Amino acid sequence: MKELEKVLDRIIQRVNINLRELGYDVKPFVSNLVAPGQMVKFYAFYGITPHHPLNFQFKRTNLAGSYFLGKCQVTNSLLYKSDIRGDELKKKDDIFRFQDFEIQIHKDEEIDIEDSFLIKTLVHNYSHDPETLEKFFIKDTISTHYANIHGSPSDGCFLGPFATVDLTTMRDCVIGAYSYVQAGEINHLHIDPGTVWVRSPDVFNFFYQYPSDKLNKYIYFQAGSPPQGLFIDFVEDRKEAFQRVFDVVNMEPSIPVPKNSSLDRFSVIKPHTQISENVLVAQRAYIQNSFLGKGANAQENCYIINSKLEGYNITAHGAKIIEADLGKNTFVGFNSFLRGMPDNRIAIGKESVIMPHTIIDVKKPLSIPEGRLVWGIVTNEEDLEENSISLNDLSKIVSYYSKGNMYFEGSGKRFVSAFKDRIQHILEANGAFFSGEQKKGHAQKNQNISFNTIQPYPLGELEGLYPTIMIRP
Numbered sequence: 001m002k003e004l005e006k007v008l009d010r011i012i013q014r015v016n017i018n019l020r021e022l023g024y025d026v027k028p029f030v031s032n033l034v035a036p037g038q039m040v041k042f043y044a045f046y047g048i049t050p051h052h053p054l055n056f057q058f059k060r061t062n063l064a065g066s067y068f069l070g071k072c073q074v075t076n077s078l079l080y081k082s083d084i085r086g087d088e089l090k091k092k093d094d095i096f097r098f099q100d101f102e103i104q105i106h107k108d109e110e111i112d113i114e115d116s117f118l119i120k121t122l123v124h125n126y127s128h129d130p131e132t133l134e135k136f137f138i139k140d141t142i143s144t145h146y147a148n149i150h151g152s153p154s155d156g157c158f159l160g161p162f163a164t165v166d167l168t169t170m171r172d173c174v175i176g177a178y179s180y181v182q183a184g185e186i187n188h189l190h191i192d193p194g195t196v197w198v199r200s201p202d203v204f205n206f207f208y209q210y211p212s213d214k215l216n217k218y219i220y221f222q223a224g225s226p227p228q229g230l231f232i233d234f235v236e237d238r239k240e241a242f243q244r245v246f247d248v249v250n251m252e253p254s255i256p257v258p259k260n261s262s263l264d265r266f267s268v269i270k271p272h273t274q275i276s277e278n279v280l281v282a283q284r285a286y287i288q289n290s291f292l293g294k295g296a297n298a299q300e301n302c303y304i305i306n307s308k309l310e311g312y313n314i315t316a317h318g319a320k321i322i323e324a325d326l327g328k329n330t331f332v333g334f335n336s337f338l339r340g341m342p343d344n345r346i347a348i349g350k351e352s353v354i355m356p357h358t359i360i361d362v363k364k365p366l367s368i369p370e371g372r373l374v375w376g377i378v379t380n381e382e383d384l385e386e387n388s389i390s391l392n393d394l395s396k397i398v399s400y401y402s403k404g405n406m407y408f409e410g411s412g413k414r415f416v417s418a419f420k421d422r423i424q425h426i427l428e429a430n431g432a433f434f435s436g437e438q439k440k441g442h443a444q445k446n447q448n449i450s451f452n453t454i455q456p457y458p459l460g461e462l463e464g465l466y467p468t469i470m471i472r473p
Contacts, residue, residue: 004464014140018156028223040464043453051445056471071110085124098130116141125151129169161227180357204410262446280443295432
């Protein structure tokens with residue numbers, strides 16, 4: 001256990017060195033977030049398929065309860081129940097396009113985690129940084145509960161709970177709780193909790209700031225205390241449902257699964273759930289009494305409860321949908337929280353976009369028209385009016401627009417186009433359009449994964465650390 005503590009001290013010091021210009025000390029936030037006993041309690045596991053390159057290297061590291069797929073290297077780091085998904089990394093001879101550049105990839109990309117502490121964090125997708133095409137690095141970084149590091153190399157950073165960095169290279173930054181940042185490249189920034197920032201330099205800039213008094217009800221994080229609020233309570237209340245999933249070695253699907261769909265071995269499926277063709281249910285997803293139409297997907301850490309998704313719906317990592325009906329081609333962004341009530345449901349029209357990190361929490365029925373963009377916090381019709389705009393009207397903006405706490409500048413047409421293109425890409429990557437022969441995606445490729453476990457030293461000074469392990473084809 002002493003060596004485990006030394007690794008944590010090393011990580012804290014290295015992160016603090018990087019954040020010295022911001023005057024930020026991470027130690028009070030993370031020293032007691034995970035009890036040492038928890039770090040030795042869980043096995044780690046990795047997946048093998050014929051569709052994904054295999055190359056894992058673990059050195060002087062703890063991997064408690066974490067999952068790996070693809071090419072990953074972890075050194076001098078602590079991972080606790082994190083998902084490290086290398087199933088969309090760039091491959092040798094791929095062509096990466098950036099602005100007017102077309103760059104050939106000279107070797108398979110890998111995820112390289114070094115001197116970092118990731119707590120229940122999802123790491124996924126490939127790096128969009130043209131300067132680091134073959135290495136998706138996470139270095140000197142601490143990321144807390146249910147954060148997402150999505151295609152975002154990170155050096156010297158701290159992420160609060162339920163934060164997301166998406167297609168953004170970060171250096172020496174603090175990302176506050178429940179903030180979403182997709183900004184290309186950022187350096188030496190302290191992003192306040194509840195910031196939603198989507199920027200394409202010289203093209204468009206979307207910015208929203210949650211009122212702190214409203215956000216604190218859902219997630220609140222301060223030094224010396226674990227994360228608190230409704231988001232944490234919601235997940236903790238359903239934690240036991242996952243216990244059996246990880247305790248049992250062989251488990252048959254609890255519901256019928258179409259041959260072109262994928263129900264992950266480590267997802268939780270409660271009674272009265274139906275999934276259609278070309279559906280992807282990722283690991284650690286939780287589905288209860290719900291219908292997922294053709295081509296829909298529920299990504300990691302999603303919760304879909306008492307809801308109906310008509311088809312080709314994207315429920316992005318960490319999103320939660322309760323007592324809602326979603327039309328076709330709707331998008332629900334990262335860590336969004338949609339909660340209706342049995343007699344007061346949420347209805348979302350087709351082809352609407354719920355922005356990442358949006359809260360829709362109602363006590364009366366709420367209907368969102370089709371083709372709408374929604375952001376911020378919505379609890380009633382008045383909030384919806386203040387925190388939404390039709391995608392058609394947004395496309396007409398050419399300079400500046402503001403509404404409530406949202407500010408937009410640049411080309412609305414380019415913003416809408418970028419979102420639609422990304423939604424199409426996600427559906428294609430997840431196999432929503434599989435025809436039986438062409439357009440395979442994750443829903444088809446993830447059907448036959450072989451899972452293998454690895455465990456740390458059980459006693460002594462090395463307790464909790466894993467021996468150096470190299471797993472190759």
